[in-house]
Amino acid sequence: MSLQSGMIGKIDYLPLDQILRPIPPVLDYSKIDSMVSTLNGVPMASSTCKIEDITSGELPPVDVLVASHKGKKLYFAFGGCHRFQAYERTPGKLVKCKVLPCTKDQLKLYLGASVDRYFE
Known part of the structure; x- marks a missing residue:
């Protein structure tokens, strides 16, 4: 649960290709492998998640x-x-999300002036 969406109970499922991710990630591949296993119905603990906290076939939103x-x-x-x-x-999996509305101006906090190129 995050600070921003902790009080939001509604879950949406969005196609992966509709979600823009403008900041390059830094990744721990063993954590990803654990999550893929969990999505495939075989829960696997990781360095940040205990097996008892995992729901088979699902990841947190x-x-x-x-x-x-x-x-x-x-x-x-x-x-x-x-x-x-x-x-x-x-x-084929839809991404489990908590969708928070924001404005183009609020996105500038994350993207600066480059936000304009997304709305051209």
Whole structure:
């Protein structure tokens, strides 16, 4: 559970290819392998998650910001890098998300002036 979405109970499932991830990740591949195993129904503990805290076939939701500007709706994720890599290795799975609305101006906190290129 994250600070931003802790009070949000609604879960959405989004196609991986609809979620923009503009910041390159730094990854722990053993953690990704554990998550892929969990998505495939064989829970596996990792350095940050105990086996008793895992639900087989599921990963915790990823916080996703959704911004609309001039009729264009875009989804952005700035965390959940290992979960996204696990979803990429498990074709056909929808990403479990907690979607938080934001504005284009709020996205500037993460992306600076480069936010404009996403809404052209």
